[in-house]
Amino acid sequence: MSLPPGFLDELRTRLSLGQVVGRKVMWDTRKSNQGKGDLWAPCPFHQEKSASFHVDDRKGYYYCFGCHAKGDAISFVRETENVDFMEAVRILAGEAGMPMPERDPQAQQKADHRTILVDIMEQAVQFHRLQLQTGVAAAARDYLERRGLSVEAQARWNIGFAPAHNGVLEHLSGKGIEQKLIIDAGLAAKSDRGNGLYNRFRDRIMFPIRDARGRAIGFGGRAMDPNQPAKYYNSPETPLFDKGRSLYNHGPAREAAGKGKPLIVAEGYMDVIALSEAGFEATVAPLGTAITENQLQMLWRIAPEPIIALDGDTAGLRAAMRVIDIALPLLEAGQSLRFALMPDGMDPDDLIKSQGAGAMQKLIDQAIPMVQLLWQRETEGKTYDSPERKAALDKALREKIKLISDPSIRAHYGEAIKEMRWELFSKRKRSGGGARPQQRKWAPGNQAAWKRDISPVSTSKNSALGTGAAKEEYLREAVILATLVANPKVAIEFESALEELDCRDQTHGDVQSCLLRHLGADDLRGVIVDALGPMVLENLMTHSHVAISPAIRRAGDDAIARLCLAEEFAKLNARLGHAREIEDAVEDLSGVADEGLTWRLAQATAAVERAERGDNDDKAEYAVRKNGSRLKKDELSALDRLLKQIGYADGPDTPES
Incomplete structure (x- = not known):
C-alpha cells in the first residue's frame, strides 16, 4: 500500500531509535554516551564480543563496523523481526501511537x-x-x-x-x-x-x-x-x-554469513548445494543470468566482500569479467568483490569431489581482489613492446577506472594499477636485457691473461668513467627526479620516459619506483617522504646541481618543467646509449678489433654530441676523431684505457686533439 506524504518522516520523528534497538541489544556503558545519543553495543546481526554496533540516536541511523549493517528504525525491525516493509511500519506506528492510514x-x-x-x-x-x-x-x-x-x-x-x-x-x-x-x-x-x-x-x-x-x-x-x-x-x-532480484539459497546464506562464514557466489544450483553440504553454507547463485546490479546490492547487504567462484572455463571467466564492469560504478568504501578462480574446466562441485573441501577452502583464502582481475583481463596474452601499445593499455585502464564514482576508491585503484604497471614493465625491461648486468666476463681465446671483470659504466669512483660520464649521469638523474617531485602536474606526462630510466644509483632507483607507483597523487612529496623517509628527498632537493636548475628554482612553472625534463631525458639517454654501445662493442669483440667497432663507437659519440649541443658548448673541451665526431677528453681517455684493458692498445682510430 502507498503511505501519505510525510507519514514516515513523522513516524521517525516520534520514535527513538535507541529505544527500538535497545530491545535487542545490551548497551556498552563504557563506550556509550546516553546524553548525546551516542550508543554502542555488540552487533545483533553477527556474532561478536566487542561493541562495534553504533547507534546515532539523534540522526536516527545505525551502523556496524564489523558486518557493515546499516539503516534506520524501519530497516532494523525488518531485519530483526523478519517482516516486510509495511509490517515493520505497522509495528513502529503502534509503538509511536500513530494510526496506520487506510489501505489502498x-x-x-x-x-x-x-x-x-x-x-x-x-x-x-x-x-x-x-x-x-x-x-x-x-x-x-x-x-x-x-x-x-x-x-x-x-x-x-x-x-x-x-x-x-x-x-x-x-x-x-x-x-x-x-x-x-x-x-x-x-x-x-x-x-x-x-x-x-x-x-x-x-x-x-x-x-x-x-x-x-x-x-x-x-x-x-x-x-x-x-x-x-x-x-x-x-x-x-x-x-x-523476478530472477534479476533473486538469489538461490538467499535466506540460509544470509544467516550463515551473519555467523562469520564467507559469502560465496557460485554459478548454479548444484554448485550451491555441493558447497553448502561441504561446509560453505553462505553460498548463493544468480538464476540463469549474469549477476545484475540488484543482485550485487543484495550480496553487499549480506557481506561487504563476496567471493565470486565461477567455473574455470571460458564461459566462467567471461562471466567474471562481466561482473567487474557491473560492479565498478557501484563500489563504495569497504564494499567490493574478490574472485576465486577454479582450475581450468572445473566447477566448485568438481573440485570438492576430486580434491576435497580443503582445496576449495584454499582457493577461497587465496581469492584475488577485483583490481587484480581487472588488470589480468586487460594485459593477459598481450605484448607491450611499443609506446603505442603501452598507451593503449593506459587508455583502456583509465576508461575503466573512470567508471568508479567514489573518488577515494578511484584514487586507490589508480595507485594499484600504477603498482602493477610498474611491476610489469620493470620485469620486461630486466628480462629483455635493458637493465645493465653488474658483472661481465670477457676472455679472448689466446689472451687468457687479460681475463677480468669489466663494468664499463659502473658508478664506482674507481671505474673508467667514474669521474666523467657516471658523475654526469648521476647529476642528470638527480635533476630529473627532483623536477618530477617538484612539479607533480607535469610528472605524469613523463611516465613512459621515467619507466625507461635505468638509474645507476640505488637511492635514485628507490625514488623512481616510488614516483611510478604514486604519479598523480595529490601530495606526491608527502607520499615519497612517508615511503623513503625525509632525508632521501632532502638530500636530493638540496644537491647543489639540482638547486640551481630553473625547474627547481621556479617550481610550479609547468612550461619550464616540461622543457627541463625533455632536455635532461634526451641528454641522459644519449649518454647512456653511448655507454651501452661501448659495453656491447667490447662484449662482441673477439680477438682483433676492426673498423666496425670504431664505427659503432663513433655513432654513439655523435649521438652524445647532438644531445649536448648548447649545453656549455663554448666551455667544454672536446677531442676531434678522424670521422669528424667529437668526444669529451675525459671520456675519450677512459675509452682508450678500456681498449688497452682488453688488449687493443694501438687502434686504427687514434684521436687527434
Missing part, C-alpha cells in the same frame, strides 16, 4: 493475490518432492546419486521431479485451484496452438527457489533429456519471481 484497496488486492500464489507454490514443491520417489523418477534419482546427493540432502533442499505427463497442472487443478492462478504462479502456460494449457516443467529435476524469508517463489528445472534445448530452465517472471 488495489494494493490490498495485490497483496492477497501474492499470498495465494505463495501457497500454490508451496503445494507445487510438495508435489514434486513426492514425484521424485515414484517409478518415473528412477533416472532422476540415479543422476542425483551420481552427483553425490544423499536422500537426506535431497530432502534438505526440497529437490523434486516434474514428470513428463500428469504434472503439477493436473494435480493442482484436481484440488480445485483456478487455472489462472496456476498460470500466474508460472507453473503452466497457454498453448500457442490454442488447445488448452501445458506444464512449463516436464521431465525435469526441480530445485525450489525461495526468497530471503524462505517462501517458495519459483523453480529451476534440470532437463533429463540431453536433447532438450535448455539444460536448465527457470520459472518465468511472475508477481512472486
Whole structure:
C-alpha cells in the first residue's frame, strides 16, 4: 500500500531509535554516551564480543563496523523481526501511537493475490518432492546419486521431479485451484496452438527457489533429456519471481554469513548445494543470468566482500569479467568483490569431489581482489613492446577506472594499477636485457691473461668513467627526479620516459619506483617522504646541481618543467646509449678489433654530441676523431684505457686533439 506524504518522516520523528534497538541489544556503558545519543553495543546481526554496533540516536541511523549493517528504525525491525516493509511500519506506528492510514484497496488486492500464489507454490514443491520417489523418477534419482546427493540432502533442499505427463497442472487443478492462478504462479502456460494449457516443467529435476524469508517463489528445472534445448530452465517472471532480484539459497546464506562464514557466489544450483553440504553454507547463485546490479546490492547487504567462484572455463571467466564492469560504478568504501578462480574446466562441485573441501577452502583464502582481475583481463596474452601499445593499455585502464564514482576508491585503484604497471614493465625491461648486468666476463681465446671483470659504466669512483660520464649521469638523474617531485602536474606526462630510466644509483632507483607507483597523487612529496623517509628527498632537493636548475628554482612553472625534463631525458639517454654501445662493442669483440667497432663507437659519440649541443658548448673541451665526431677528453681517455684493458692498445682510430 502507498503511505501519505510525510507519514514516515513523522513516524521517525516520534520514535527513538535507541529505544527500538535497545530491545535487542545490551548497551556498552563504557563506550556509550546516553546524553548525546551516542550508543554502542555488540552487533545483533553477527556474532561478536566487542561493541562495534553504533547507534546515532539523534540522526536516527545505525551502523556496524564489523558486518557493515546499516539503516534506520524501519530497516532494523525488518531485519530483526523478519517482516516486510509495511509490517515493520505497522509495528513502529503502534509503538509511536500513530494510526496506520487506510489501505489502498488495489494494493490490498495485490497483496492477497501474492499470498495465494505463495501457497500454490508451496503445494507445487510438495508435489514434486513426492514425484521424485515414484517409478518415473528412477533416472532422476540415479543422476542425483551420481552427483553425490544423499536422500537426506535431497530432502534438505526440497529437490523434486516434474514428470513428463500428469504434472503439477493436473494435480493442482484436481484440488480445485483456478487455472489462472496456476498460470500466474508460472507453473503452466497457454498453448500457442490454442488447445488448452501445458506444464512449463516436464521431465525435469526441480530445485525450489525461495526468497530471503524462505517462501517458495519459483523453480529451476534440470532437463533429463540431453536433447532438450535448455539444460536448465527457470520459472518465468511472475508477481512472486523476478530472477534479476533473486538469489538461490538467499535466506540460509544470509544467516550463515551473519555467523562469520564467507559469502560465496557460485554459478548454479548444484554448485550451491555441493558447497553448502561441504561446509560453505553462505553460498548463493544468480538464476540463469549474469549477476545484475540488484543482485550485487543484495550480496553487499549480506557481506561487504563476496567471493565470486565461477567455473574455470571460458564461459566462467567471461562471466567474471562481466561482473567487474557491473560492479565498478557501484563500489563504495569497504564494499567490493574478490574472485576465486577454479582450475581450468572445473566447477566448485568438481573440485570438492576430486580434491576435497580443503582445496576449495584454499582457493577461497587465496581469492584475488577485483583490481587484480581487472588488470589480468586487460594485459593477459598481450605484448607491450611499443609506446603505442603501452598507451593503449593506459587508455583502456583509465576508461575503466573512470567508471568508479567514489573518488577515494578511484584514487586507490589508480595507485594499484600504477603498482602493477610498474611491476610489469620493470620485469620486461630486466628480462629483455635493458637493465645493465653488474658483472661481465670477457676472455679472448689466446689472451687468457687479460681475463677480468669489466663494468664499463659502473658508478664506482674507481671505474673508467667514474669521474666523467657516471658523475654526469648521476647529476642528470638527480635533476630529473627532483623536477618530477617538484612539479607533480607535469610528472605524469613523463611516465613512459621515467619507466625507461635505468638509474645507476640505488637511492635514485628507490625514488623512481616510488614516483611510478604514486604519479598523480595529490601530495606526491608527502607520499615519497612517508615511503623513503625525509632525508632521501632532502638530500636530493638540496644537491647543489639540482638547486640551481630553473625547474627547481621556479617550481610550479609547468612550461619550464616540461622543457627541463625533455632536455635532461634526451641528454641522459644519449649518454647512456653511448655507454651501452661501448659495453656491447667490447662484449662482441673477439680477438682483433676492426673498423666496425670504431664505427659503432663513433655513432654513439655523435649521438652524445647532438644531445649536448648548447649545453656549455663554448666551455667544454672536446677531442676531434678522424670521422669528424667529437668526444669529451675525459671520456675519450677512459675509452682508450678500456681498449688497452682488453688488449687493443694501438687502434686504427687514434684521436687527434
